Amino acid sequence: FQSGVLAIYGLIITYLLSSKVNDNDLTEIDGYRNLASGLVSGTASLCSGVGIGLLTQVQCGPFPSPLPPPTSTNNSGDPSEPLLESSPPAYSREKYVTLVLVLIFLEAAAFYGFVVALCAMS
Helix, strand or coil: HHHHHHHHHHHHHHHHHHHHHHCCCCCCCHHHHHHHHHHHHHHHHHHHCCCCCCCHHHHHHHCCCCCCCCECCCCCCCCCCCCCCHHHCCCCHHHHHHHHHHHHHHHHHHHHHHHHHHHHHH
């Protein structure tokens, strides 16, 4: 859900920049201002998205493989018996609250870049 919001920030900046570019009285300073606002918004959203992805991977583990689980010798010694997949880790309330707060702060960093880009365009 949050990565979709990051894309919306980029779409809003893109729409505002494309409406400004159609003006014939665009000076060089205005062009650099538009470039800076696009770069600020894009870089902030990129950094926030990478942070969200890394945090999710660390907390929830990597995505499951589409391949079947490997077979190996278990304690019983039967090599044809597949290994049991581990159950997802149980999260405590404190870990969950920490995860949500970090995700909120990462989203706030992208929103800050969005606001800075809006201020740079004006």
